[in-house]
Amino acid sequence: MESVSDSAALTGAGAFGPEAAGPDLLERYLLECRSLALAEIAAFVPTDRPHAGRLYELMLEYPLRDAKGLRPALAIATCRALGGRLAGVLRTAAVLELYHNAFLIHDDVEDDSELRRSGETLHRRHGVPIAVNVGDGMLALALEPLLDNMRVVGMGKALRILQTVGAMARASAEGQAIELEWIRDGLWELDDRSYLRMIYKKSAWYTFVTPITIGALVAGASDARAALLRRFAMQLGLAFQIQDDILNLVGEEANYGKEIGGDLWEGKHTLILIHALRASDGHDRERAEQILRKRRPASIPSTTAARLDALVASNDLTAEGRRVLVESLVATADARTEGDVRFLKQLIDRHGSIGYARAQAQRRARHARTILDQCSQQAGFGPSVHRMFLERLVDFVVERTR
Amino acid sequence: MESVSDSAALTGAGAFGPEAAGPDLLERYLLECRSLALAEIAAFVPTDRPHAGRLYELMLEYPLRDAKGLRPALAIATCRALGGRLAGVLRTAAVLELYHNAFLIHDDVEDDSELRRSGETLHRRHGVPIAVNVGDGMLALALEPLLDNMRVVGMGKALRILQTVGAMARASAEGQAIELEWIRDGLWELDDRSYLRMIYKKSAWYTFVTPITIGALVAGASDARAALLRRFAMQLGLAFQIQDDILNLVGEEANYGKEIGGDLWEGKHTLILIHALRASDGHDRERAEQILRKRRPASIPSTTAARLDALVASNDLTAEGRRVLVESLVATADARTEGDVRFLKQLIDRHGSIGYARAQAQRRARHARTILDQCSQQAGFGPSVHRMFLERLVDFVVERTR
Numbered sequence: 109m110e111s112v113s114d115s116a117a118l119t120g121a122g123a124f125g126p127e128a129a130g131p132d133l134l135e136r137y138l139l140e141c142r143s144l145a146l147a148e149i150a151a152f153v154p155t156d157r158p159h160a161g162r163l164y165e166l167m168l169e170y171p172l173r174d175a176k177g178l179r180p181a182l183a184i185a186t187c188r189a190l191g192g193r194l195a196g197v198l199r200t201a202a203v204l205e206l207y208h209n210a211f212l213i214h215d216d217v218e219d220d221s222e223l224r225r226s227g228e229t230l231h232r233r234h235g236v237p238i239a240v241n242v243g244d245g246m247l248a249l250a251l252e253p254l255l256d257n258m259r260v261v262g263m264g265k266a267l268r269i270l271q272t273v274g275a276m277a278r279a280s281a282e283g284q285a286i287e288l289e290w291i292r293d294g295l296w297e298l299d300d301r302s303y304l305r306m307i308y309k310k311s312a313w314y315t316f317v318t319p320i321t322i323g324a325l326v327a328g329a330s331d332a333r334a335a336l337l338r339r340f341a342m343q344l345g346l347a348f349q350i351q352d353d354i355l356n357l358v359g360e361e362a363n364y365g366k367e368i369g370g371d372l373w374e375g376k377h378t379l380i381l382i383h384a385l386r387a388s389d390g391h392d393r394e395r396a397e398q399i400l401r402k403r404r405p406a407s408i409p410s411t412t413a414a415r416l417d418a419l420v421a422s423n424d425l426t427a428e429g430r431r432v433l434v435e436s437l438v439a440t441a442d443a444r445t446e447g448d449v450r451f452l453k454q455l456i457d458r459h460g461s462i463g464y465a466r467a468q469a470q471r472r473a474r475h476a477r478t479i480l481d482q483c484s485q486q487a488g489f490g491p492s493v494h495r496m497f498l499e500r501l502v503d504f505v506v507e508r509t510r
Numbered sequence: 511m512e513s514v515s516d517s518a519a520l521t522g523a524g525a526f527g528p529e530a531a532g533p534d535l536l537e538r539y540l541l542e543c544r545s546l547a548l549a550e551i552a553a554f555v556p557t558d559r560p561h562a563g564r565l566y567e568l569m570l571e572y573p574l575r576d577a578k579g580l581r582p583a584l585a586i587a588t589c590r591a592l593g594g595r596l597a598g599v600l601r602t603a604a605v606l607e608l609y610h611n612a613f614l615i616h617d618d619v620e621d622d623s624e625l626r627r628s629g630e631t632l633h634r635r636h637g638v639p640i641a642v643n644v645g646d647g648m649l650a651l652a653l654e655p656l657l658d659n660m661r662v663v664g665m666g667k668a669l670r671i672l673q674t675v676g677a678m679a680r681a682s683a684e685g686q687a688i689e690l691e692w693i694r695d696g697l698w699e700l701d702d703r704s705y706l707r708m709i710y711k712k713s714a715w716y717t718f719v720t721p722i723t724i725g726a727l728v729a730g731a732s733d734a735r736a737a738l739l740r741r742f743a744m745q746l747g748l749a750f751q752i753q754d755d756i757l758n759l760v761g762e763e764a765n766y767g768k769e770i771g772g773d774l775w776e777g778k779h780t781l782i783l784i785h786a787l788r789a790s791d792g793h794d795r796e797r798a799e800q801i802l803r804k805r806r807p808a809s810i811p812s813t814t815a816a817r818l819d820a821l822v823a824s825n826d827l828t829a830e831g832r833r834v835l836v837e838s839l840v841a842t843a844d845a846r847t848e849g850d851v852r853f854l855k856q857l858i859d860r861h862g863s864i865g866y867a868r869a870q871a872q873r874r875a876r877h878a879r880t881i882l883d884q885c886s887q888q889a890g891f892g893p894s895v896h897r898m899f900l901e902r903l904v905d906f907v908v909e910r911t912r
Contacts, residue, residue, distance in 0.1 A: 159707055161687035214646060218639035235694065237620035240642060241686045244616060247649055248679030255672055263665070270657055270672075277650030284643045285563035292637065305561055 133493070134500040141184050141201070142177025144194075148202035152253050166234065166242045167249070170209040173225035176510070179204040179319045181497070186323025186337065189494035196261050197326040200269055203250050204319055207273070210246035211280060211314070213239050218288065219374060220404070247277070261326055268325055276318040283310025290377050294401040298382050300468075304346055306377070312345025336483055343476040348505045350469040353378035354462055357453075359509060372449045375400045379468060380461045381452065387459035396455055405443035466506075473506045535895070536902040543586050543603070544579030546596075550604035554655050568636065568644045569651070572611040575627035578912070581606040581721045583899070588725025588739065591896035598663050599728040602671055605652050606721055609675070612648035613682060613716070615641050620690065621776060622806070649679070663728055670727055678720040685712025692779050696803040700784050702870075706748055708779070713754075714747025738885055745878040750907045752871040755780035756864055759855075761911060774851045777802045781870060782863045783854065789861035798857055807845035868908075875908045 149171055155164045180201035187197040215221070216229040217239055223229065231239035254273060257266040286306045290298070320341040324334040356371045357380065371378055385396055456462060480498060483489050551573055557566045582603035589599040617623070618631040619641055625631065633641035656675060659668040688708045692700070722743040726736040758773045759782065773780055783802075787795055858864060882900060885891050 157684075159688065159711070160684040161691040163684055163687035214642050218642055235690075236638070237690050238687070238694065240616050240620055241683055241690060244645075244649070245680065245683030245687065247646070248676060248683055251672065251676035251679070255669065255676065258669075267657065267660075270653065274650060274653035274657065277653070278647065281643055281647030281650055282559075282562040282565055285565035285640070285647065286561065288637075288639050288643060289563040292640065309561070 133496060134504055137185070137493070137497045138176055138178070138181050141181035142175070144184075144198060145177060145180035145202040145205045146171060148198055149206055152202075153206075153249065163242060163245050166230065166238065167206075167209075167246050169230060170212055170224065171205065173227055175225055177205065179208055179315060182316060182319035182341075182501075183323045183326075185494040185497045185501075186320045187327045188323075189489060189492055189498060190324060190327035190329050190333075191488060192323070192327030197323055199253050199257060199260060200273075200322050200326070201319070203253050203273070204314075204322070206246055206250050207277065208314065210243045210250075213243040213246075215284070217243075218284070219376075221370070221374075223370075265325060269322060272318060272321055272325065276314045279309045279313040283307070283313070286310070287377060291375065294397070296377075296382070296385050296397050296400060298377070300379065300382070303377065303379055303382055307349040308342065308346060311349045312342055315348065316341040316345030333483065333486065333489075336479060340476050340479040340483070343472045343479065344502060344505055347469040347472040347476065350379050350465050350472070351506055351508060353380055354465055354469070355509065357456070357462060369449060369453075372452050373404050373444060375402075375404065375444070379465045380456055383464050384452070384455045384459045384461040387461070388455055392455060396452060399444060399448040399452060402444045402448065403442050405445075469506045473502050476505075477502045535898060536906055539587070539895070539899040540578055540580070540583050543583035544577070546586075546600060547579060547582035547604040547607045548573060550600055551608055554604075555608075555651065565644060565647050568632065568640065569608075569611075569648050571632060572614055572626065573607065575629055577627055579607065581610055581717060584718060584721035584743075584903075585725045585728075587896040587899045587903075588722045589729045590725075591891060591894055591900060592726060592729035592731050592735075593890060594725070594729030599725055601655050601659060601662060602675075602724050602728070603721070605655050605675070606716075606724070608648055608652050609679065610716065612645045612652075615645040615648075617686070619645075620686070621778075623772070623776075625772075667727060671724060674720060674723055674727065678716045681711045681715040685709070685715070688712070689779060693777065696799070698779075698784070698787050698799050698802060700779065702781065702784070705779065705781055705784055709751040710744065710748060713751045714744055717750065718743040718747030735885065735888065735891075738881060742878050742881040742885070745874045745881065746904060746907055749871040749874040749878065752781050752867050752874070753908055753910060755782055756867055756871070757911065759858070759864060771851060771855075774854050775806050775846060777804070777806065777846070781867045782858055785866050786854070786857045786861045786863040789863070790857055794857060798854060801846060801850040801854060804846045804850065805844050807847075871908045875904050878907075879904045 149168070153164050153167050155168065157164055180198075183197050183201040183204060184194060188194065212224060213230050216224055217231045217236055220231075221229050222232060229239075230242065234242075250273075254266070254270050257269060260266075261269070283306055287310060289295070290306075317338055320337050321334065324337050329337070353371060353376075356378075357369060359368055370376075372381070381400075385393055388396060477499075480502065484491075484495065489495065551570070555566050555569050557570065559566055582600075585599050585603040585606060586596060590596065614626060615632050618626055619633045619638055622633075623631050624634060629635075631641075632644065636644075652675075656668070656672050659671060662668075663671070685708055689712060691697070692708075719740055722739050723736065726739050731739070755773065755778075758780070759771060761770055772778075774783070787798055790798060879901075882904065886893075886897065891897065
């Protein structure tokens with residue numbers, strides 16, 4: 109009778125009895141970890157604090173939308189599979205989820221994304237200034253539970269957790285810097301290695317490597333085992349991100365929670381597109397790069413649509429207004445069109461780039477599986493629902509549709 | 511023969527000999543602290559790190575522009591005046607300067623400011639995405655030297671410094687949240703108390719209270735003395751911010767480093783404007799609030815000016831382009847005009863609001879002076895160049911032109 113938590117009282121009906129090995133183990137494990145992490149987040153985000161505007165309320169907006177809660181589950185499963193206690197890892201697991209959501213808010217600003225988890229992005233709903241500040245507030249708030257960790261896991265582990273989280277935030281900013289500069293410079297002559305390094309830093313590090321490292325750290329794993337698990341995490345993290353790029357092209361919006369094909373409209377660097385460009389002949393490649401150097405067309409918030417007619421009719425323009433109009437004209441004249449995106453899709457189809465990416469993801473998932481099997485043969489990593497979750501996750505990462 | 515640093519080798523020519531009491535003590539003290547802090551920052555910002563784009567280089571862009579370096583100087587002077595060592599406080603002083611510059615980058619994005627320290631703001635120069643990410647990278651990087659502090663000041667003090675910095679970042683986000691919501695909601699019916707609470711959290715806390723708290727903490731000051739110094743810091747911090755608002759209206763751009771009158775164009779909440787509105791009769795007040803509900807007019811980056819003529823001539827507009835044009839029209843039609851800003855200035859003049867703000871700043875500076883005198887009568891806070899710096903600073907805060 110195993111459960112995610114140490115006591116049945118924490119998990120309701122003791123969800124992980126012998127029937128746990130059923131096909132929905134993964135979903136149930138994620139769900140339980142997510143609800144544990146959310147309860148923890150609710151405990152350290154003080155929504156009733158006076159003189160802070162709606163700061164804390166908005167911190168909860170993304171976490172409360174439907175999400176997998178992968179990071180807390182990974183930290184908890186790794187810790188528990190190694191014999192560690194839930195109470196030791198839960199707070200840090202929740203902090204990782206908070207960091208993730210802060211990164212999402214700033215990423216959405218940086219990419220000017222429209223949808224996140226099937227809802228409008230925070231900056232589209234509340235404006236860029238408030239969104240940037242809410243993200244900053246979350247990063248500041250996260251420090252407190254990490255310091256409070258001293259009382260939970262002791263000084264030595266708490267300090268190593270702080271270092272691990274600091275290194276994570278730094279790696280994410282480095283990965284993001286690489287990608288933003290590729291975008292700004294219109295750089296597309298990239299090999300797979302450059303792409304993989306970028307997503308390793310930007311995504312795999314904080315989504316897989318850090319949660320698993322922290323689970324191992326709290327459980328008191330040896331350095332050798334922690335290193336092995338980090339390699340597992342890296343392979344799985346790369347597979348996860350490549351699959352994410354695939355889903356962006358072939359997924360269904362209701363499952364995926366973001367606009368399908370959004371990466372092409374955005375001109376995002378994915379393994380798929382990098383492969384398609386590399387496989388193209390000079391002429392196609394030139395046209396594709398030209399398309400990718402254009403901007404994403406701006407969309408008008410629906411709320412202002414009603415005001416348009418009156419203004420068009422009145423034709424009342426100041427000199428400054430005229431200048432801004434022409435500026436917008438420049439921006440839109442340079443934007444990608446439906447035809448452009450169709451051309452990119454055709455290139456991708458013609459060169460089998462989705463298949464290429466899928467094979468890469470699967471190869472990495474297989475590699476991750478091999479490492480996990482290797483871990484499982486060692487003492488102290490015996491069969492458990494937690495280890496089973498990690499095993500199922502390897503398949504999920506490349507088979508998922510959400 | 512006193513100097514900011516413990517050894518003359520650190521300070522060059524031993525700048526603070528007996529002649530230190532001269533009128534330029536303040537400038538020289540600031541200058542020396544700033545150069546010490548910059549050297550420290552340069553040591554933990556690794557500009558040669560591969561695979562991070564220009565992330566680290568851009569982190570240094572604001573710190574290297576001309577600035578007062580008030581925060582490191584406050585931390586160093588407080589620590590040294592209380593008998594603490596430079597080596598104990600310098601690293602944290604530099605981290606505070608790094609935080610400050612990260613906040614500035616994000617603030618400039620949030621206010622869409624054009625100038626910072628006499629140069630173009632980071633997001634105007636490199637785009638919002640890169641600017642937001644550079645700020646995030648700085649916040650992440652700041653954690654490392656604070657953890658490394660363990661080896662410098664010992665475990666207990668290092669942890670209290672971490673808590674102090676975490677609380678600071680959180681208070682700043684709260685203060686910023688309050689102001690951003692006032693802006694979004696067009697809220698102007700505010701009493702002085704609300705305004706003072708906002709600037710206390712948004713500005714005084716991280717500019718004065720935290721540096722002085724950390725100086726006292728490193729020097730091992732008693733709780734009572736630390737509390738007294740925090741009250742000093744709060745009064746001085748409020749005076750500083752009120753003076754900043756005054757300079758924005760009456761200063762000279764070359765000294766001030768920002769656009770003069772920019773606060774009125776931005777519709778920023780200042781004690782001056784809040785007073786002028788409160789003192790106005792119904793009709794003027796209504797007109798002022800109407801003006802303040804408008805937007806700041808957008809300005810066109812000079813680089814695109816050259817492309818305008820061709821586009822106007824070609825008249826080549828897609829359907830999407832037309833919609834965005836009209837959207838811009840809405841934005842500009844709603845923007846504040848020269849006449850609007852002139853009206854606000856007249857209101858401020860008519861009601862003596864600058865004099866009112868100046869009196870408030872001076873009253874708080876006097877209060878700060880009284881508290882500092884009280885500290886000076888206690889043992890362990892004897893005469894020194896560091897105490898003298900703090901005394902001079904009280905006058906500088908309300909007399910400064912930069």
